[in-house]
Amino acid sequence: MSWERVPFESLYAIPSKNGLTRPARVRGSGYKMINMGELFAHDRIGAIDMELVPMNEKELETMLVDEGDLMFARQSLVLSGAGKCSIVKTVSEETTFESHIIRVRLKKDIAYPNFFFYYFKSPQCGIKSIVTQGVQAGIRGNDLKTLPVALPPMNEQIKIADILVQYDDLIENNRRRIQLLEESARLLYQEWFVHLRFPGHEQVKIADGVPEGWEPTLVPDVIDVNPRTPVEKGKEIWYVPMSSLSETSMTANTADFERRTKHTNVKFKKSDVLLARITPCLENGKTGYAYFLAEDEVACGSTEFIVLRGKRVPSEFVYCLARSYPFRENAIKSMTGSSGRQRVQNSCFDKYAVPLPPNSILDEFVEVVQNNFDQIRNLMAQNARLAKARDLLLPKLMSGELTV
DSSP states (O other): OOEEEGGGGGBBBSSSEEEEOOOGGGTSSSSSEEEEEHHHHEEESSSSOOOOEEOOOHHHHSSSTTTOOOEEEESSSGGTTTTTEEEOOOOOSSSEEBBBBBEEEEOOTTHHHHHHHHTTSGGGGGGGGGOOSSEEEEHHHHHHHHOOEEEOOOOHHHHHHHHHHHHHHHHHHHHHHHHHHHHHHHHIIIIIIIIIIOTTGGGOOTTTTTEEBBBBBBBHHEESSSSSOOOOOTOOOEEEOOBBBBBSOOOGGGGGOOSSSSSOEEEEETTTTTEEOOOHHHHHEEEEOOOTTTTTOOOEOOEEEEEESSSSHHHHHHHHHHSHHHHHHHHHHHBBTTTTOOOOOGGGGTBBBBBBBBBHHHHHHHHHHHHHHHHHHHHHHHHHHHHHHHHHHHHHHHHSEEEE
Protein backbone atom coordinates (compact mmCIF):
# COMPACT_ATOMS: atom_id res chain seq x y z
CA MET A 1 0.00 0.00 0.00
CA SER A 2 1.34 3.42 -0.95
CA TRP A 3 0.08 6.54 0.80
CA GLU A 4 0.61 10.09 -0.38
CA ARG A 5 3.45 11.90 1.39
CA VAL A 6 3.18 15.62 2.08
CA PRO A 7 5.13 18.23 4.07
CA PHE A 8 3.77 18.19 7.61
CA GLU A 9 3.12 21.94 7.44
CA SER A 10 0.53 21.39 4.67
CA LEU A 11 -1.69 19.81 7.35
CA TYR A 12 -1.42 22.72 9.81
CA ALA A 13 -4.61 24.64 10.57
CA ILE A 14 -2.51 27.51 11.98
CA PRO A 15 1.28 28.02 12.14
CA SER A 16 3.06 25.89 14.73
CA LYS A 17 4.08 27.73 17.88
CA ASN A 18 6.60 27.46 20.69
CA GLY A 19 5.19 27.96 24.18
CA LEU A 20 5.59 30.58 26.89
CA THR A 21 8.49 31.24 29.25
CA ARG A 22 7.47 31.85 32.84
CA PRO A 23 10.07 32.16 35.65
CA ALA A 24 9.44 30.31 38.90
CA ARG A 25 8.81 33.54 40.81
CA VAL A 26 5.55 34.26 38.93
CA ARG A 27 4.18 30.72 38.93
CA GLY A 28 1.45 29.61 41.31
CA SER A 29 -1.69 31.35 40.09
CA GLY A 30 -3.47 31.96 36.82
CA TYR A 31 -3.88 29.40 34.05
CA LYS A 32 -2.75 25.80 33.69
CA MET A 33 0.53 25.25 31.84
CA ILE A 34 1.68 22.02 30.20
CA ASN A 35 5.33 21.62 31.20
CA MET A 36 7.83 19.06 29.97
CA GLY A 37 7.00 16.89 32.97
CA GLU A 38 3.40 16.51 31.83
CA LEU A 39 4.49 15.94 28.22
CA PHE A 40 6.80 13.05 29.13
CA ALA A 41 4.50 11.58 31.79
CA HIS A 42 1.31 11.60 29.70
CA ASP A 43 0.92 10.56 26.08
CA ARG A 44 -2.67 11.77 26.19
CA ILE A 45 -3.04 14.94 28.23
CA GLY A 46 -6.36 15.53 29.94
CA ALA A 47 -7.60 16.93 33.23
CA ILE A 48 -4.42 16.54 35.27
CA ASP A 49 -2.75 18.76 37.86
CA MET A 50 -0.44 21.40 36.37
CA GLU A 51 1.38 24.52 37.47
CA LEU A 52 -0.52 27.78 37.15
CA VAL A 53 0.95 30.82 35.37
CA PRO A 54 -0.26 34.36 34.60
CA MET A 55 -1.20 35.26 30.99
CA ASN A 56 -2.12 38.54 29.31
CA GLU A 57 -5.03 39.05 26.91
CA LYS A 58 -2.94 38.62 23.75
CA GLU A 59 -1.49 35.35 25.04
CA LEU A 60 -4.97 34.12 25.90
CA GLU A 61 -5.91 34.63 22.25
CA THR A 62 -2.96 32.78 20.74
CA MET A 63 -1.25 30.54 23.33
CA LEU A 64 -3.96 28.17 24.53
CA VAL A 65 -4.31 24.50 23.62
CA ASP A 66 -7.36 22.85 22.08
CA GLU A 67 -8.53 19.26 22.05
CA GLY A 68 -6.57 17.35 19.40
CA ASP A 69 -3.49 19.61 19.48
CA LEU A 70 -0.20 17.74 19.10
CA MET A 71 2.56 18.75 21.52
CA PHE A 72 6.19 18.03 20.54
CA ALA A 73 9.19 18.15 22.88
CA ARG A 74 11.66 20.66 21.45
CA GLN A 75 14.46 19.53 23.76
CA SER A 76 15.39 16.55 25.88
CA LEU A 77 18.30 15.54 28.09
CA VAL A 78 18.29 12.19 26.27
CA LEU A 79 18.27 11.57 22.54
CA SER A 80 15.18 9.35 22.65
CA GLY A 81 13.07 12.13 24.18
CA ALA A 82 13.64 14.75 21.48
CA GLY A 83 10.52 15.17 19.34
CA LYS A 84 8.35 13.15 21.73
CA CYS A 85 4.70 13.69 20.77
CA SER A 86 1.68 13.87 23.09
CA ILE A 87 -1.90 14.77 22.24
CA VAL A 88 -4.28 17.02 24.13
CA LYS A 89 -7.15 14.63 24.80
CA THR A 90 -9.48 16.96 26.68
CA VAL A 91 -9.43 20.60 27.82
CA SER A 92 -11.45 21.31 30.95
CA GLU A 93 -10.17 24.86 31.42
CA GLU A 94 -7.93 27.38 29.65
CA THR A 95 -4.47 25.81 29.36
CA THR A 96 -1.21 27.00 27.83
CA PHE A 97 2.18 25.33 27.27
CA GLU A 98 5.81 26.08 28.01
CA SER A 99 8.60 27.24 25.73
CA HIS A 100 10.27 23.84 25.28
CA ILE A 101 7.12 22.53 23.58
CA ILE A 102 5.92 23.01 19.99
CA ARG A 103 2.15 23.11 19.47
CA VAL A 104 0.77 21.78 16.17
CA ARG A 105 -2.93 22.17 15.34
CA LEU A 106 -4.11 20.15 12.35
CA LYS A 107 -6.76 20.72 9.70
CA LYS A 108 -9.28 18.25 11.03
CA ASP A 109 -11.05 17.85 7.70
CA ILE A 110 -7.98 16.16 6.17
CA ALA A 111 -5.84 15.13 9.18
CA TYR A 112 -7.26 13.09 12.08
CA PRO A 113 -5.29 14.17 15.19
CA ASN A 114 -5.35 10.72 16.83
CA PHE A 115 -3.89 9.15 13.68
CA PHE A 116 -0.96 11.56 13.63
CA PHE A 117 -0.41 11.15 17.36
CA TYR A 118 0.13 7.42 16.76
CA TYR A 119 1.98 8.07 13.51
CA PHE A 120 4.63 10.02 15.44
CA LYS A 121 5.05 7.04 17.76
CA SER A 122 5.86 4.72 14.85
CA PRO A 123 9.22 4.08 13.18
CA GLN A 124 7.69 5.37 9.92
CA CYS A 125 7.37 8.96 11.14
CA GLY A 126 11.01 9.88 10.46
CA ILE A 127 11.19 12.46 13.25
CA LYS A 128 14.60 11.16 14.35
CA SER A 129 16.00 12.49 11.05
CA ILE A 130 15.49 16.08 12.25
CA VAL A 131 16.87 15.62 15.77
CA THR A 132 20.03 17.59 16.46
CA GLN A 133 22.45 16.66 19.24
CA GLY A 134 24.18 19.37 21.26
CA VAL A 135 24.27 19.90 25.00
CA GLN A 136 20.70 18.61 24.72
CA ALA A 137 18.97 16.73 21.92
CA GLY A 138 16.28 18.71 20.16
CA ILE A 139 14.14 19.49 17.13
CA ARG A 140 13.34 22.81 15.45
CA GLY A 141 9.90 23.92 14.39
CA ASN A 142 11.16 24.82 10.91
CA ASP A 143 12.46 21.27 10.41
CA LEU A 144 9.21 19.77 11.72
CA LYS A 145 7.25 21.81 9.16
CA THR A 146 9.14 20.35 6.20
CA LEU A 147 9.18 16.76 7.46
CA PRO A 148 7.42 14.50 4.89
CA VAL A 149 4.54 12.58 6.47
CA ALA A 150 2.15 9.92 5.18
CA LEU A 151 -1.39 11.07 4.41
CA PRO A 152 -3.79 8.13 4.08
CA PRO A 153 -7.42 8.77 3.08
CA MET A 154 -9.39 10.20 6.00
CA ASN A 155 -11.49 7.07 6.50
CA GLU A 156 -8.31 4.96 6.85
CA GLN A 157 -6.81 7.44 9.32
CA ILE A 158 -9.91 7.14 11.51
CA LYS A 159 -10.07 3.34 11.35
CA ILE A 160 -6.37 2.90 12.18
CA ALA A 161 -6.42 5.39 15.05
CA ASP A 162 -9.64 4.01 16.53
CA ILE A 163 -8.13 0.50 16.72
CA LEU A 164 -5.16 1.84 18.69
CA VAL A 165 -7.30 4.14 20.85
CA GLN A 166 -9.20 1.12 22.18
CA TYR A 167 -5.99 -0.24 23.70
CA ASP A 168 -5.10 3.10 25.30
CA ASP A 169 -8.64 3.57 26.63
CA LEU A 170 -8.45 0.18 28.38
CA ILE A 171 -5.01 1.05 29.78
CA GLU A 172 -6.29 4.40 31.02
CA ASN A 173 -9.33 2.82 32.68
CA ASN A 174 -7.03 0.37 34.47
CA ARG A 175 -4.83 3.24 35.61
CA ARG A 176 -7.83 5.00 37.11
CA ARG A 177 -8.75 1.81 38.97
CA ILE A 178 -5.16 1.51 40.21
CA GLN A 179 -5.27 5.10 41.44
CA LEU A 180 -8.48 4.46 43.41
CA LEU A 181 -7.15 1.22 44.90
CA GLU A 182 -3.92 2.86 46.01
CA GLU A 183 -5.69 5.92 47.36
CA SER A 184 -7.92 3.65 49.44
CA ALA A 185 -4.89 1.86 50.94
CA ARG A 186 -3.09 5.13 51.70
CA LEU A 187 -6.17 6.67 53.33
CA LEU A 188 -6.55 3.63 55.56
CA TYR A 189 -2.87 3.90 56.57
CA GLN A 190 -3.36 7.58 57.37
CA GLU A 191 -6.51 6.89 59.36
CA TRP A 192 -4.98 4.10 61.46
CA PHE A 193 -1.33 5.10 61.85
CA VAL A 194 -1.27 8.90 61.49
CA HIS A 195 -4.62 9.97 62.97
CA LEU A 196 -4.52 6.91 65.27
CA ARG A 197 -8.13 5.96 64.57
CA PHE A 198 -7.34 2.25 64.38
CA PRO A 199 -9.81 -0.50 65.36
CA GLY A 200 -10.48 -0.23 69.08
CA HIS A 201 -8.79 3.16 69.47
CA GLU A 202 -11.68 4.41 71.61
CA GLN A 203 -10.54 2.18 74.49
CA VAL A 204 -6.81 2.98 74.16
CA LYS A 205 -5.02 5.79 76.00
CA ILE A 206 -2.47 7.96 74.17
CA ALA A 207 0.71 9.01 75.99
CA ASP A 208 3.30 11.27 74.28
CA GLY A 209 1.68 10.58 70.91
CA VAL A 210 2.00 6.78 71.26
CA PRO A 211 -1.07 4.61 71.96
CA GLU A 212 -0.92 2.28 74.92
CA GLY A 213 0.42 -1.09 73.77
CA TRP A 214 2.36 0.41 70.89
CA GLU A 215 6.16 0.42 70.97
CA PRO A 216 7.99 3.75 70.46
CA THR A 217 10.50 2.97 67.70
CA LEU A 218 12.61 4.73 65.06
CA VAL A 219 12.89 3.83 61.37
CA PRO A 220 16.06 1.69 61.74
CA ASP A 221 14.29 -0.38 64.43
CA VAL A 222 11.56 -1.53 62.06
CA ILE A 223 12.87 -0.94 58.50
CA ASP A 224 16.16 -1.84 56.82
CA VAL A 225 17.46 1.17 54.89
CA ASN A 226 19.57 0.08 51.89
CA PRO A 227 19.84 -3.54 53.06
CA ARG A 228 22.55 -5.76 51.61
CA THR A 229 21.10 -8.01 48.92
CA PRO A 230 23.69 -10.37 47.45
CA VAL A 231 23.48 -11.59 43.87
CA GLU A 232 25.85 -13.75 41.85
CA LYS A 233 28.44 -11.64 40.04
CA GLY A 234 27.83 -11.49 36.29
CA LYS A 235 24.32 -12.94 36.55
CA GLU A 236 21.83 -11.32 34.19
CA ILE A 237 19.20 -9.42 36.21
CA TRP A 238 16.78 -6.59 35.65
CA TYR A 239 17.97 -2.99 35.91
CA VAL A 240 15.26 -0.50 36.94
CA PRO A 241 15.93 3.14 35.94
CA MET A 242 14.52 6.19 37.70
CA SER A 243 12.42 6.97 34.62
CA SER A 244 10.33 3.82 35.14
CA LEU A 245 8.96 4.94 38.52
CA SER A 246 5.66 6.78 38.77
CA GLU A 247 5.27 10.09 40.59
CA THR A 248 1.78 9.25 41.80
CA SER A 249 1.54 5.50 42.40
CA MET A 250 3.47 2.30 43.10
CA THR A 251 3.35 1.25 39.45
CA ALA A 252 6.45 1.02 37.28
CA ASN A 253 6.86 1.13 33.52
CA THR A 254 8.42 -2.28 32.94
CA ALA A 255 9.09 -1.37 29.29
CA ASP A 256 11.92 0.84 30.58
CA PHE A 257 13.66 -2.05 32.38
CA GLU A 258 16.91 -3.51 30.98
CA ARG A 259 18.67 -6.85 31.42
CA ARG A 260 22.22 -6.35 32.74
CA THR A 261 25.12 -8.50 33.87
CA LYS A 262 26.97 -5.50 35.33
CA HIS A 263 25.06 -4.57 38.48
CA THR A 264 24.76 -1.31 40.36
CA ASN A 265 25.26 -1.38 44.14
CA VAL A 266 21.52 -0.68 44.61
CA LYS A 267 19.91 -4.12 44.74
CA PHE A 268 16.46 -5.10 45.91
CA LYS A 269 13.94 -7.93 45.89
CA LYS A 270 10.19 -8.43 45.67
CA SER A 271 8.06 -6.04 47.80
CA ASP A 272 10.96 -3.70 48.61
CA VAL A 273 10.15 0.01 48.39
CA LEU A 274 12.19 2.29 46.13
CA LEU A 275 12.44 5.93 47.15
CA ALA A 276 14.11 8.56 44.95
CA ARG A 277 16.90 10.28 46.87
CA ILE A 278 17.69 13.10 44.42
CA THR A 279 16.00 16.39 43.60
CA PRO A 280 13.55 16.93 41.91
CA CYS A 281 12.57 13.23 41.68
CA LEU A 282 11.78 12.92 45.40
CA GLU A 283 9.81 16.16 45.53
CA ASN A 284 7.88 15.07 42.43
CA GLY A 285 6.88 11.83 44.14
CA LYS A 286 9.04 9.13 42.50
CA THR A 287 8.41 6.07 44.68
CA GLY A 288 7.97 2.44 43.70
CA TYR A 289 6.95 -0.92 45.09
CA ALA A 290 8.80 -3.91 43.66
CA TYR A 291 5.66 -5.92 42.89
CA PHE A 292 7.11 -6.83 39.47
CA LEU A 293 9.72 -9.32 40.74
CA ALA A 294 9.28 -13.04 41.36
CA GLU A 295 9.93 -14.63 44.74
CA ASP A 296 13.70 -14.75 45.46
CA GLU A 297 14.42 -12.66 42.35
CA VAL A 298 16.93 -9.81 42.75
CA ALA A 299 17.12 -6.69 40.59
CA CYS A 300 19.36 -3.64 40.59
CA GLY A 301 18.43 -0.05 39.96
CA SER A 302 19.42 3.58 39.71
CA THR A 303 22.07 4.62 42.20
CA GLU A 304 19.67 7.43 43.13
CA PHE A 305 17.28 4.95 44.79
CA ILE A 306 17.01 4.39 48.53
CA VAL A 307 15.79 0.85 49.24
CA LEU A 308 13.41 0.35 52.18
CA ARG A 309 12.68 -3.17 53.43
CA GLY A 310 10.38 -3.94 56.34
CA LYS A 311 11.86 -6.08 59.10
CA ARG A 312 9.24 -5.59 61.85
CA VAL A 313 6.51 -4.10 59.68
CA PRO A 314 4.98 -5.47 56.46
CA SER A 315 5.94 -4.13 53.05
CA GLU A 316 2.48 -2.61 52.55
CA PHE A 317 3.03 -0.52 55.69
CA VAL A 318 6.49 0.54 54.45
CA TYR A 319 5.14 1.68 51.09
CA CYS A 320 2.32 3.73 52.62
CA LEU A 321 4.77 5.25 55.10
CA ALA A 322 7.14 6.20 52.24
CA ARG A 323 4.24 7.94 50.49
CA SER A 324 3.14 9.86 53.60
CA TYR A 325 3.76 13.61 53.72
CA PRO A 326 5.67 13.79 57.05
CA PHE A 327 8.07 11.01 56.01
CA ARG A 328 8.83 12.66 52.68
CA GLU A 329 9.14 16.11 54.22
CA ASN A 330 11.71 14.76 56.68
CA ALA A 331 13.74 13.31 53.79
CA ILE A 332 13.49 16.49 51.71
CA LYS A 333 14.68 18.65 54.62
CA SER A 334 17.82 16.50 54.92
CA MET A 335 18.94 17.12 51.33
CA THR A 336 22.42 18.51 50.78
CA GLY A 337 24.54 19.23 47.73
CA SER A 338 24.72 21.68 44.87
CA SER A 339 21.58 23.22 43.41
CA GLY A 340 19.76 20.76 41.16
CA ARG A 341 21.76 17.76 42.44
CA GLN A 342 20.76 17.65 46.09
CA ARG A 343 20.41 14.24 47.72
CA VAL A 344 18.74 12.79 50.80
CA GLN A 345 21.06 11.93 53.67
CA ASN A 346 20.49 8.41 54.99
CA SER A 347 20.99 9.71 58.52
CA CYS A 348 17.64 11.52 58.26
CA PHE A 349 15.90 8.22 59.03
CA ASP A 350 17.87 7.54 62.22
CA LYS A 351 15.70 9.73 64.45
CA TYR A 352 12.42 9.49 62.56
CA ALA A 353 9.78 8.06 64.91
CA VAL A 354 7.58 5.19 63.75
CA PRO A 355 5.38 3.99 66.63
CA LEU A 356 5.11 0.21 66.19
CA PRO A 357 1.54 -1.13 66.49
CA PRO A 358 0.81 -4.57 67.91
CA ASN A 359 1.04 -7.40 65.39
CA SER A 360 -2.73 -7.87 65.55
CA ILE A 361 -3.30 -4.38 64.13
CA LEU A 362 -0.58 -4.78 61.48
CA ASP A 363 -2.07 -8.12 60.45
CA GLU A 364 -5.52 -6.59 60.19
CA PHE A 365 -4.13 -3.71 58.09
CA VAL A 366 -2.44 -6.14 55.69
CA GLU A 367 -5.58 -8.26 55.48
CA VAL A 368 -7.53 -5.19 54.32
CA VAL A 369 -5.03 -3.60 51.91
CA GLN A 370 -3.38 -6.71 50.49
CA ASN A 371 -6.36 -7.22 48.19
CA ASN A 372 -5.78 -3.69 46.84
CA PHE A 373 -2.11 -4.43 46.22
CA ASP A 374 -2.94 -7.73 44.51
CA GLN A 375 -5.50 -6.05 42.25
CA ILE A 376 -2.95 -3.38 41.35
CA ARG A 377 -0.44 -6.08 40.37
CA ASN A 378 -3.03 -7.77 38.16
CA LEU A 379 -4.09 -4.51 36.52
CA MET A 380 -0.47 -3.59 35.83
CA ALA A 381 0.10 -7.00 34.24
CA GLN A 382 -2.97 -6.42 32.06
CA ASN A 383 -1.65 -3.01 31.04
CA ALA A 384 1.73 -4.45 30.12
CA ARG A 385 0.02 -7.00 27.85
CA LEU A 386 -2.21 -4.33 26.29
CA ALA A 387 0.74 -2.02 25.66
CA LYS A 388 2.74 -4.84 24.10
CA ALA A 389 -0.14 -5.75 21.76
CA ARG A 390 -0.65 -2.09 20.80
CA ASP A 391 3.06 -1.60 20.13
CA LEU A 392 3.16 -4.69 17.91
CA LEU A 393 0.19 -3.44 15.90
CA LEU A 394 1.42 0.16 15.59
CA PRO A 395 4.21 -0.25 12.99
CA LYS A 396 2.17 -2.76 10.99
CA LEU A 397 -0.78 -0.40 10.74
CA MET A 398 1.37 2.63 9.97
CA SER A 399 3.34 0.85 7.26
CA GLY A 400 0.22 -0.53 5.59
CA GLU A 401 1.33 -4.11 6.31
CA LEU A 402 -2.06 -4.58 8.01
CA THR A 403 -5.01 -3.11 6.15
CA VAL A 404 -8.20 -1.86 7.79
